[in-house]
Amino acid sequence: MSQSFVQEMDALLALKAIFNDPFLNKNWTGAPSHWYGIQCSHDDHVTGISLQSMGLTGKVSADGFAYFPELTFIILNNNSISGNVVNLSSSHKLKHIDLSGNRLYGQISPSLMSLDLLESLQLQDNSLTGPIPEFNQSSLKVFNVSNNNLEGKIPTTPVLQSFSSVSYSNNHELCGPPSENPCSSSAFSEKYTSNSDNKDSSKRTYKFATMFLIFDVIGLVAVLLLFILYYKRAKKLKKMIKNMQKDLKEDGEEAEAEAEAEERVVVVEEKREENNKKKLIFMGGVEAEFELNDLFKAPAEGLGKGIFGNTYKAKLEGYMGVKSVVVKRLRDLKPLSNEEFTKQLNMIHAHHNHPNLLPLLAYYYSKDEKLLVYRYAENGSLFNRIHGEKSSKDRIAFRWGSRLSVARGVARALEYLHINISGMVPHGNLKSTNILLDEHETAVVSDYGLSSLVALPIASQRMVSYKSPEYQSNKRVSRKSDVWSYGCLLLELLTSRVSVHSAPPGINGVDLSTWVHRAVREEWTAEIFDPEISKQRSACPGMLKLLQIALRCCDKSPEKRPEMTEVVRVVENIKVVDESEDDEDLSGDPSLTDDSLSITAPAMVAGDQRL
């Protein structure tokens, strides 16, 4: 174990003690690379700290972050951390500092001037004082010190002058361009001219001494006058005091009564809140169709265990409009207040009208338990439809038309999410177990919008988007990571092979994109498609088109992947064929032979757009 590792570990533990946050106290155990908000390099150096909006308090000491030589970002915005802006000069690799919205005071450490790679420095909404250091790193592209108590003239370095007045606003004693506060007043120049002469300063000292003497004399005279007045009016004062005491007593009794009444109201409200807390909240203000207790009492069946926790099916026969519902018991979430949690769920609910998105019916929030209630999708998951009962006689063939319909529905849902849900990855976990088939066999996408509820280390370990090539290479995800997941899903739909990136625990999968490329290269192309569809003669052109768009979505480079709008256009243009022609058993006469594919498939894999 290197000395640096020990130092970094100690520094993290010191921060843990300072923040003393219940979530971090529980979560920050074991190896730091798994800790919430901590990013580590492969050799276990801390490379990033990201703990924004967690309500963290505590005073960070000047050397609180001094032991992370590999740190590239420190994001602590929207907490209540106090202390000076700490010395970060030993973290030479720092690119992003966001300490905005805290309670930092004192001067901005001039040590930050030595960070040559610094790209963003955000210190707004604190209580910082003193002048702005002469930052002039050409790398600095984002800079904000607004809403502090900074003083003096803004340094005239080209970099600081390149930011707008907004970066400096609400610092009343800050002056000069780019701020809107001119520096002309003598107060500024007197206060901040570094070589102010001693004569002036001794004159000022003399002035202050005289003023204090005058105030002292006035104060003494006032006390004497009061003393005389007191003796003169002693009797009257006594009477007044008596009356005042009487009034006070009455006021006190009244106040006591008021306080008691208020307390009663608080208790009633608390009780009401407590009762509310035990209630299921139905989305969109819909009246409760069933209660939490009904869920607990209903016959339940475990459906599986996902990243958000266990999922159950509860049979609620007899309730208006609802027969069975699915309950997800959430765990490993970010520490979210009821308000934040509700806000997130309301955002999800706002999209419940799309025909290919599974609506959220209700939720339950308490400190220890968080539940999501969904409609039960009668025909189960796409995963089961593709892979279920494979070698059984009971299997109902999953034909080309149904697969194309799923591909279209999911593409439309994802396009909708990409347009309407903000965030890096509007879904983040698109895979065949999260595509459900309702009673009409319509594909509905579930678990959308939940990615922001999960802590980053858990998301990066378990969500599909974080398995994308871009996350593996540079730890970045984007909407295009959802596009990549959609490509993998199409390959699963076409090949009926389990994708390694989304295989449920205990099931082996293959890297489908690599596998398809290999199949074409080694000329066993006919084996790409699931025999259940490859024997459908009429489906061949459509399958090739779907394979082509799937491979474009799976491109290693996110920039080369199409947007979902383009994907929808391509998938919608694939002709729906009359499958009755294929009804005869073609198993001995497969339409997609190596010969039939040998011309089209290599061109397709090479990205030939004419197909």
Ligand SMILES: Nc1ncnc2c1ncn2[C@@H]1O[C@H](COP(=O)(O)OP(=O)(O)OP(=O)(O)O)[C@@H](O)[C@H]1O
């Ligand atoms: N509303 C639903 N109707 C029918 N089946 C569902 C429903 N929601 C989930 N399931 C099924 O329940 C099982 C468990 O789901 P869950 O979402 O907990 O895990 P998962 O989808 O396997 O993984 P992840 O949590 O990563 O999404 C899955 O097979 C899923 O298809």
